[in-house]
Amino acid sequence: MPERAAPTTLESLSAMVPGSTPDLLRWLDQQLQAGQKEATLLQSLRDTGWSDAVARQAFAQVVRWRSAPAPQAAPPIPEPDLRRSPTDIDVGDRAVHVLMALEHPRIVLFGNLLSADECDAIVAAARPQMARSRTVETRTGSEEINADRTSQGMFFVRGQTPEVARLEARLARLLQWPLENGEGLQVLHYGPGAEYKPHHDYFDPAEPGTATIVRRGGQRVGTIVIYLNDPEEGGGTSFPEARLRIQPRKGNAVFFSYAQPQAHTLTLHGGDPVLRGEKWIATKWLREREFH
Ligand SMILES: O=C(O)CCC(=O)C(=O)O
Numbered sequence: 001m002p003e004r005a006a007p008t009t010l011e012s013l014s015a016m017v018p019g020s021t022p023d024l025l026r027w028l029d030q031q032l033q034a035g036q037k038e039a040t041l042l043q044s045l046r047d048t049g050w051s052d053a054v055a056r057q058a059f060a061q062v063v064r065w066r067s068a069p070a071p072q073a074a075p076p077i078p079e080p081d082l083r084r085s086p087t088d089i090d091v092g093d094r095a096v097h098v099l100m101a102l103e104h105p106r107i108v109l110f111g112n113l114l115s116a117d118e119c120d121a122i123v124a125a126a127r128p129q130m131a132r133s134r135t136v137e138t139r140t141g142s143e144e145i146n147a148d149r150t151s152q153g154m155f156f157v158r159g160q161t162p163e164v165a166r167l168e169a170r171l172a173r174l175l176q177w178p179l180e181n182g183e184g185l186q187v188l189h190y191g192p193g194a195e196y197k198p199h200h201d202y203f204d205p206a207e208p209g210t211a212t213i214v215r216r217g218g219q220r221v222g223t224i225v226i227y228l229n230d231p232e233e234g235g236g237t238s239f240p241e242a243r244l245r246i247q248p249r250k251g252n253a254v255f256f257s258y259a260q261p262q263a264h265t266l267t268l269h270g271g272d273p274v275l276r277g278e279k280w281i282a283t284k285w286l287r288e289r290e291f292h
């Protein structure tokens, strides 16, 4: 029998037909599956002592239940395979540590994603191209300077340097998400006092520019922020609704996902002001579809 994912089970359906039983509904379902006709079925039910009213109501409910459309499986989103609570995840050329996992909001903290040398190489490649960070402006669909974001930043195109390509391959395995569905890696640098006020990374569907933005690759559905150095004080990544702060550690990374572009995902987050030292991060935003 084809698998049926109806809004309710036959057991709970029988509660909606007074006088019926789950067995009666299961029998009707099997008979309909076998191609039996209404008149024949109602007659056999009457013959075996069911009242006409119960037989008719049960028949109608089962017919309706059988024709209910199978609910759409939720589309996949980026997600590490944590089903067996692994300590490490093999990403091909490295064992990434799983340090913490929160269900809702979905937040996973990883260690050992990058070696110290790899972090340094990404910073060195990004440094000459740093400029005041821009954010995608959903009101207009263009990129603008944002007063809430006092960091400096740049984007790599995918695969731009060997380190970037290696990191992207690792992330694809770690998050079980195609490399092509990722935006180019963004590197951000926060000096003392710099911050990124709490925000959502998805594009607000209510804003007029969002339709234009999501034409390229769909919505953002996940983010991984990779720490490229150790700030001395401050500079955490905070999730105020989860009352959670992640303290940066060179080579570690925090991943979070949001299946819908909605506040109930509790993925509001920000970069706390750097109090002492500086902060370097690389951010990869993951899209629903291929981003090019
Ligand atoms: O600086 C941080 O820790 C957070 C960065 C961030 O929210 C982003 O890049 O979207």
Ligand SMILES: [Fe+2]
Binding pocket: 199, 200, 201, 223, 269
């Ligand atoms: Fe963000």
